[in-house]
Amino acid sequence: MSATKYDRAANIARAEAALHDVAKIKRAEIVFWLAALASVFFLQDQYLLLNEVAITGLFALSLDLILGYGGIVSLGHAAFFGVGCYAAGLLTKYGVQDPIIGLFIVAAITAALGFATSFLVLRGTDLTRIMVTLAVGVLLGELANRLPRLTGGADGMQGIDPGLLLGRFEFDIFGQVAYIYSLIVLFVLFVIARRFVFSPFGWSIRAVKENQLRTSAIGIPVTGRLVVVYTVAAAYAGVAGALLTQTTSFASLDVLAFHRSADLLLILIIGGTGYLYGGIIGALLFKIVQDAIATFTPEYWEFWIGLILVAFVLIGRERIIGAPMWIWRRLRGAA
Amino acid sequence: MTVALRTHNLIRRFGGLVATNDVSITLEQGARHALIGPNGAGKTTLINLLTGVIPPTSGRIELEGEDITNASRAHRVERGLVRTFQINQLFPNFTPLQSVCLAASRRLGLDRNLWRGIGSDKRVLDSAIDVLERFDLIDVMTSKVSALPYGKQRLLEIAVAIACGPRVLLLDEPAAGVPEGERGEIMAGLAQLPADVTVLLIEHDMDLVFRFASRISVLVQGGLLLEGSVDEVANDPRVKEVYLGEEAHG
Numbered sequence: 127m128s129a130t131k132y133d134r135a136a137n138i139a140r141a142e143a144a145l146h147d148v149a150k151i152k153r154a155e156i157v158f159w160l161a162a163l164a165s166v167f168f169l170q171d172q173y174l175l176l177n178e179v180a181i182t183g184l185f186a187l188s189l190d191l192i193l194g195y196g197g198i199v200s201l202g203h204a205a206f207f208g209v210g211c212y213a214a215g216l217l218t219k220y221g222v223q224d225p226i227i228g229l230f231i232v233a234a235i236t237a238a239l240g241f242a243t244s245f246l247v248l249r250g251t252d253l254t255r256i257m258v259t260l261a262v263g264v265l266l267g268e269l270a271n272r273l274p275r276l277t278g279g280a281d282g283m284q285g286i287d288p289g290l291l292l293g294r295f296e297f298d299i300f301g302q303v304a305y306i307y308s309l310i311v312l313f314v315l316f317v318i319a320r321r322f323v324f325s326p327f328g329w330s331i332r333a334v335k336e337n338q339l340r341t342s343a344i345g346i347p348v349t350g351r352l353v354v355v356y357t358v359a360a361a362y363a364g365v366a367g368a369l370l371t372q373t374t375s376f377a378s379l380d381v382l383a384f385h386r387s388a389d390l391l392l393i394l395i396i397g398g399t400g401y402l403y404g405g406i407i408g409a410l411l412f413k414i415v416q417d418a419i420a421t422f423t424p425e426y427w428e429f430w431i432g433l434i435l436v437a438f439v440l441i442g443r444e445r446i447i448g449a450p451m452w453i454w455r456r457l458r459g460a461a
Numbered sequence: 462m463t464v465a466l467r468t469h470n471l472i473r474r475f476g477g478l479v480a481t482n483d484v485s486i487t488l489e490q491g492a493r494h495a496l497i498g499p500n501g502a503g504k505t506t507l508i509n510l511l512t513g514v515i516p517p518t519s520g521r522i523e524l525e526g527e528d529i530t531n532a533s534r535a536h537r538v539e540r541g542l543v544r545t546f547q548i549n550q551l552f553p554n555f556t557p558l559q560s561v562c563l564a565a566s567r568r569l570g571l572d573r574n575l576w577r578g579i580g581s582d583k584r585v586l587d588s589a590i591d592v593l594e595r596f597d598l599i600d601v602m603t604s605k606v607s608a609l610p611y612g613k614q615r616l617l618e619i620a621v622a623i624a625c626g627p628r629v630l631l632l633d634e635p636a637a638g639v640p641e642g643e644r645g646e647i648m649a650g651l652a653q654l655p656a657d658v659t660v661l662l663i664e665h666d667m668d669l670v671f672r673f674a675s676r677i678s679v680l681v682q683g684g685l686l687l688e689g690s691v692d693e694v695a696n697d698p699r700v701k702e703v704y705l706g707e708e709a710h711g
Contacts, residue, residue, distance in 0.1 A: 132594045138586050141558050144603045145580030148559075326566040327575045333563055336552035343512070343550065344564045344625050345538025346572060 149324035158403065159313065166306055173301035179406075179413045180308040181369045184315060186393045186405025188362030193391075194399030195323055196355045197335030198247065201256050201387050202263030205243075206236045206360040208382030210367025212270060215283045215377040223289030225372045229311065232368040233361040240360020244353045260384070267382035282378035286371060297373060304373035311369060312406070315362060320402055322358070331355050392435055464526070465490040465659035466511070466542070466629045471520035473503075473510055473683075480506040481517070482683035488629065488659050495662045495674035497694075499703060503683040504663045505547065508631050512544050513537050525628065538567075541628030547637050547663075549618050553607035557598045557617050560606065561589040564624035589624060596620040596650045612643040619650060629659045636666050644669065671695065679703075 165176055185207055192198045213232045222228050247258050270277045277283055290296055295303045322328050333341045334348050342348050371377045380386070389412070397408025415434060419427040438446065466488040473481040480503045488494050498504055509515045511522060513534040522530045524542050532540075552560050565585045566572045580586060593599050596616040601609055606617065619635055635651070636644050644666070651673060654660065664670050670677065670691075677694040679686040681703050687694065694700055 132599060134590060134594075137590045137594065137599055138583075141562075141586055141590055141602065142580050144556070144558060145562065145578065145586075149578050322575055324578055325575045326563070326572045326577070326579045329559065329563050329579050330567070330572050333552050333555070336554060337550055340546070340550035340552065340621070342534050343538070343544055343546070344621060345535045345543075345567050346563075347533070347535045 155403075162309060162313075166309065170300070170302070173305040175413060175417055177301050177305040177308050177373055179410050180305065180312045181366050181373070182390075182393065182409035182413060183406035184308075184312045184369070185363055185366035186390055186397065186409050187312075187316060187319060187402060188359045188366065188405075189390050189394055190399055190402060190405045191319060191323075191359040191362065192352075192356055193394060194401070194404065195328065195331050195335060196352050196359075198352065198356065199252055199256055199391075200247070200259040201384075201391070202259030202261070203359075203363055203390055204382055204384070204386035205259075205263040205266045206240060206363035207367040207370075207386060208263075208266060208270065209239055210236050210364030211371045211377040211381040212277055212283065212367075213364070214368035214371040215286045216276070218286050218288050218372070219283075223287075224293075225288050225291050225307070228288070228372065229365055229368050232364045236364025236367075237357050237361035239364075240357040241353065243360075244356040247356065248349055248352050260387075263382065263384060263387055267379065267384070270379055270382055277377070277379075280379060282376060283371075284376075286375045286377065288372045288375065297375070301373070308369050308373060311365065315365065316402065316406075319362070323402065327351075327354075396435075396438060463490040464488070465492065465524070466661070467523045468511070469521040469523070471507075471510060471522065472518045473506055473515065474518045479683050481510060484520075484680070484683075484685055486678060486685065486688070488661060490659055491657050492659050493662070493673055493675045494660065495664060495670045495677045496680060497664065497667075497670060497677060498680035498686075501682075502680040504680055505633060506683075507680070508544060508633055508663065511631060512542065538625055541626065542631070543622045543625045543627035543629070544631040545618050545622045545633055545635060547633040549614050551606050551614060551617060551621070553605070555606055556603050557593060557606060557609070557613075557620070558589060558602040560617065560621050561592050561624040562586070564621050565589050565592075565626075568624065568626040588626075592620045592624045595623070595653050597646060612639055612646065615639050615643075616646060616650060619647070623654070627658055629661070630654070632660060632662045632664075634664055635662070636664060636669055648672065 169176060189200065189203050192200060210232050213235050214228050217228045217231060222231060243262055246262070247255055250258060271279055273279070288297060291303060291307055297303050330341065330346045331351050333346065334351050338348050367381060370381065393408035393412045394404055396411055397404030397406070416427065416431060419430045423430065464487055468484055468486050471481055471484045472479070484507060496504055496507070510517050513532060517530065521528060524537065524540055527540065529537055529540065529542070559579070562579050562585055563572070565588045566579060569582070569584055571582055571585065593602050596619065598613060598616055598620060601613055606614065609617065615635065615638070619632070622630060635647055639647060648669065662670065662673055674691060676688065677691060678688040679694060679700055686699060686703065687697060689697070
């Protein structure tokens with residue numbers, strides 16, 4: 127097996143193409159974002175719901191970064207979302223009216239919080255991590271409850287009046303400006319995340335999830351990598367929280383509640399992890415189903431959501447997504 | 462001769478068990494050195510000490526003159542001390558190409574890049590392809606690692622280490638589990654290693670050891686029994702007794 131039997135140039139070209147192919151923008155992705163753009167023009171009466179979807183999608187994207195790429199299971203991701211919510215509210219109330227400057231400040235605050243807590247979280251293995259993330263979330267929730275002068279406590283934070291977006295657009299009651307704003311922020315952060323996960327750094331984080339032992343054996347510091355991705359994800363979650371406060375002018379203890387973290391995991395289970403779109407698609411399905419069920423049975427919607435999720439987990443995402451494809455193929459085959 | 466790797470009175474205790482007992486070993490640059498010993502002799506513990514997976518109880522480790530006893534794992538790899546594993550430690554959902562590209566990116570210090578694609582650097586591609594060609598992995602370089610036959614995975618296990626650009630390579634039973642007929646591929650890959658790369662081979666397959674190594678150290682119960690050339694070790698009565706046993710008479 128001498129090296130001369132190979133055509134080096136051809137192999138390099140083939141390798142380059144293969145590596146490029148993985149990161150290439152697929153047609154389905156373009157369709158996805160065009161559909162998102164179309165929703166701005168054709169779903170005017172759904173802006174409020176869509177705004178929630180975009181924010182939850184961004185929040186889920188942030189969890190996907192640490193779960194789908196870093197392999198860290200977190201049950202307390204709402205901590206960063208909630209801190210983002212309250213931080214944005216406080217900023218708006220006490221001086222920083224500009225929403226976009228607010229986003230940057232919130233990102234910095236939650237990144238710092240993520241960085242600081244990452245060392246706690248990354249110490250243990252899976253089960254410990256779940257408990258620690260859960261504990262951090264509960265702790266912050268209780269802290270917000272005990273500081274009513276700062277957070278409004280159980281009544282929620284009132285009197286948040288965000289300034290004009292870009293100095294021109296006022297957040298209207300139909301949620302048009304809100305949705306467009308959230309969607310653009312989601313898109314920009316998505317593009318950054320996409321670039322990030324296909325960079326050598328992104329590959330090294332996937333490697334950590336694949337095999338920690340080998341990753342450290344090729345000289346990549348495992349903990350260091352996870353600290354970075356955890357910090358970035360915290361900032362993303364914080365921005366999602368800030369968007370919620372800015373677009374709804376309200377923040378309540380609910381944003382730090384445990385069920386937010388749990389819902390988020392469910393959203394990722396529905397949408398799938400490790401390809402970035404799972405969070406957004408999951409958020410869309412989750413919110414639509416939630417909204418639809420809440421309309422016909424406002425009291426028992428949680429029961430139906432639960433039932434659907436049990437069915438989902440039992441049947442499996444691949445089979446549910448695969449079913450229409452299978453039927454389509456059968457129909458075409460028969461024709 | 463320059464010394465590539467040297468240990469001074471290395472000791473590692475696990476409670477009452479002495480897994481590594483006063484091991485002083487010297488590898489000259491470019492050496493093809495084998496480490497043999499019966500099961501439980503402490504071979505893997507020694508590798509773990511050398512690569513920094515566990516710290517020694519006492520003793521020192523020097524890599525090309527630098528004391529690395531307390532250096533981080535990443536630093537040791539950066540300085541060129543790289544290992545393979547007895548049980549495959551691969552990235553199952555990567556392709557072989559992605560695996561070696563990641564290792565090569567790390568070697569070239571590009572692994573902290575957040576923005577460019579992994580295949581955008583020509584040096585990474587070139588060294589990745591070079592390694593894949595040498596280990597006959599070109600044809601499967603874009604298949605999923607977990608879907609590769611075991612023999613190919615075994616080759617990749619070594620190829621990933623080579624892509625790290627080792628100065629000293631520690632091979633932990635590279636032929637473990639590989640059927641007789643496929644060992645030639647692994648040998649061929651190893652034979653093409655640059656002459657100035659120092660190799661410490663841990664292996665049970667005596668055939669492979671005798672073909673590959675020029676010097677052999679025998680480890681028994683954590684301590685060095687003897688060190689010598691292939692002939693010396695093969696004909697030493699103590700070795701026959703503790704390690705080769707009855708089979709050595711053939």
